[in-house]
Amino acid sequence: DIQMTQSPSSLSASVGDSVTITCRASQTISSYLNWYQQTPGKAPKLLIYATSSLQSGVPSRFSGSGSGTDFTLTISSLQPEDFATYYCQQTYSTALTFGGGTKVEIK
C-alpha cells in the first residue's frame, strides 16, 4: 500500500491567515492526489483533484501543488467556514489511500 502522511496533524490559525498543509506519499504518485474538506458531522467534500485542479464551486483561495511524493494544500486567506479537517488521497495505485487528516482550528 502507498502510505500518505499529512503534516501537521493539527494547526491553529486566525481568520485571514495563509495556511499550508503538507501531504507526503511513501512512493511516487505522479499527480494523482486529491484534497477533501470535512466539517464536523458532515460528509467530506472534494476541494482539489489531480493535485491542482479546483473542483467546481470551490473558492479560489484554495490551491494545490506538488508532484511525485510531496504535495501541499494552501488556503490563502482563511475564512470562518474553512475551519475543518482536511484529507489528502492518492489514486495512483489500485488501492486508494487517505492521509490521516489535518485539523485546522481557530486560534
Add this chain to the structure above:
Amino acid sequence: QITLKESGPTLVKPTQTLTLTCTFSGFSLSTIGMGVGWIRQPPGKALEWLALIYWDDDKRYSPSLKSRLTITKDTSKNQVVLTMTNMDPVDTATYYCAHLLRVGGHDAFHTWGQGTVVTVSA
C-alpha cells in the same frame, strides 16, 4: 444534480455480515468514467477507503479488508451494494458511499452521500 444515499442496519452483532446499499441519482453507472466507492470513518478517526466499482464492472478493494468485502452494482436500479463479513466492534464507523468521476485520467470522489452509522455490538 447527483445525490447518493446509504442504507442498511444501524446495529450488527459481532461475526454477522453487514450489507449496505448505496442508492444514487443523477448519473448512470454504465457511463464511461463513472464509479461508486465506499469509505468509512470510525468515530474521531480518519477516512478509510474500502472498495470501488467502475462502470465496466472493474472492482477494487482495500488490501487489508479484501477477504471480507464484496461490491456489486445494479445499473438498472442505480444501486451499489457492499457486503462486509465477520463484523467486529472495530468496524464501528460511519460508512459513506461516493460518486467517483474520472477526469483526464484522474479519479476522485466528487460527490458523497450523507453517511450511515453502523455500530457493531453484541
